[in-house]
Amino acid sequence: MLYISFEQAWQVYLDAAARLPTAPAPVPPRRVTGLAEVVAGYDLVVFDAYGVLHIGGPAFPESLTALAALRASGKPLCVVTNDVTHEPHSVAERLRQRGYDIRDEEIISGRSLxxxxxxxxxxxxxxxxxxxxxxxxxxxxxxxxxxxxxxxxxxxxxxxxxxxxxxxxxxxxxxxxxxxxxxxxxxxxxxxxxxxxxxxxxxxxxxxxxxxxxxxxxxxxxLGKPFLPVYQRVLAAFPQIAPDRMLMVGDSPHTDILGGRGAGMDCLLLEWGFLSGQDSAARFAEAGLFPNFVAPSL
Structure with a gap:
């Protein structure tokens, strides 16, 4: 596996703007404590995987708690991930091994396209x-x-x-x-x-x-986030739910915010994944990409 610095990754994202979807209109991000503060306003929660549920190792304890509470409430959820090394059912199994109650059919990835x-x-x-x-x-x-x-x-x-x-x-x-x-x-x-x-x-x-x-x-x-076809799979899987009643939870402005808001969803960005240690407000302004909500963790 090869590694890069945050600044290297960020600069490539900025330089790639012409190859990415058009940025949605700016919104003023509202700072919240976590998912529980805003989830009542939505009928579907769409999770990113890496940076939200884990970063390659064990599950984030806060995310385990939040997802379990969501499952107990009966509100539908799915995971839209750029983890395409394995088929979606294998991604689901790996999340279950980390303790998440995730079903195979709740995984949507670019590999499916x-x-x-x-x-x-x-x-x-x-x-x-x-x-x-x-x-x-x-x-x-x-x-x-x-x-x-x-x-x-x-x-x-x-x-x-x-x-x-x-x-x-x-x-x-x-x-x-x-x-x-x-x-x-x-x-x-x-x-x-x-x-x-x-x-x-x-x-x-x-x-x-x-x-x-x-x-x-x-x-x-x-094929994957932030490009529209993978989000169209979400809309097709939940046709009874309007996009503006869906909440995308992610950690990356150039994938989760750009893709989720571009598909008509609202977005909650967590500051402990890709933007860990960064001034999130400054990065939003630099990229011209703004979530509806910002939280330190799920």
Whole structure:
């Protein structure tokens, strides 16, 4: 796994504005103590996973309590995540192992959109960057697993970028060298630039994809947050609930706020994930992205 600084991740997000959805109109964020203070005003709560429920290790105790209380109230919930290393049912199982009462069907991720996006690429020689490529090859046997060996890229004319959890510096070097040798279109299942992981920020597929796109090396199709199609899955799953009665709970302005508010939801941003240690108000202003509510924790 490769790591970057907060400032590196933030600058890539700022520089990528033209490739991201249009920012929603500013709102004055209201500071609250947590979810319980505002949840009565909504009929569905949509959670992010990394940075809200955990950061790669055990569950946040406050989040366990908040989600259990929500479940006890009978109010519906779901998780919209850019964790695409595994299929949604496996993401649900990992959350259950951390103590969360989450059902398989309550997980919505960019990986769920892959079949319809890949369909027009039938007949192409497509490479896949993933720590578990065998999971995808069970469904798409023609996908070519790509490594840091340039020979694996031979003849590949398009890419599916799932995750880079297994990457070392040599993988990054091969990725850029091969795209400079032959630019290729790319599907990115995880648009995150950086993700809080323990005390550090992991470099995610969005980081490398945006840098490559800035060089003119690729045309990118992003599948997860903050892009609308993944939120349309939420709207389709809960057709009886209007978007403005949905509350997105996240930790990242450029994914959770931009995506949730862009889909018509209100947003509660937690300050203990991606923005941990940052002046959140200053970062909102710098990005031009504002949540409806801000809280120190869930």
């Amino acid at each position: 892959l079949p319809e996006i890949l369909a027009p690429w039938a007949g192409r020689r497509t490479g896949v960057i993933a720590s578990h490529p065998e999971d995808l090859r069970d469904r798409y046997p023609d996908l070519v697993p790509l490594t840091d060996d340039p020979a694996t890229w031979s003849g590949v004319d398009s890419l599916v970028f799932v995750d880079c959890n297994f990457w070392e510096e040599t993988h990054q070097a091969t990725f850029f060298a091969e795209l400079r040798r032959q630019p290729r279109p790319m599907i990115v299942c995880n648009p995150d630039v950086g993700c809080p992981y323990g005390e550090r920020i992991s470099a995610e597929p969005g980081y490398f994809a945006h840098l490559a796109a800035a060089e003119g090396l690729t045309e990118v199709t992003f």
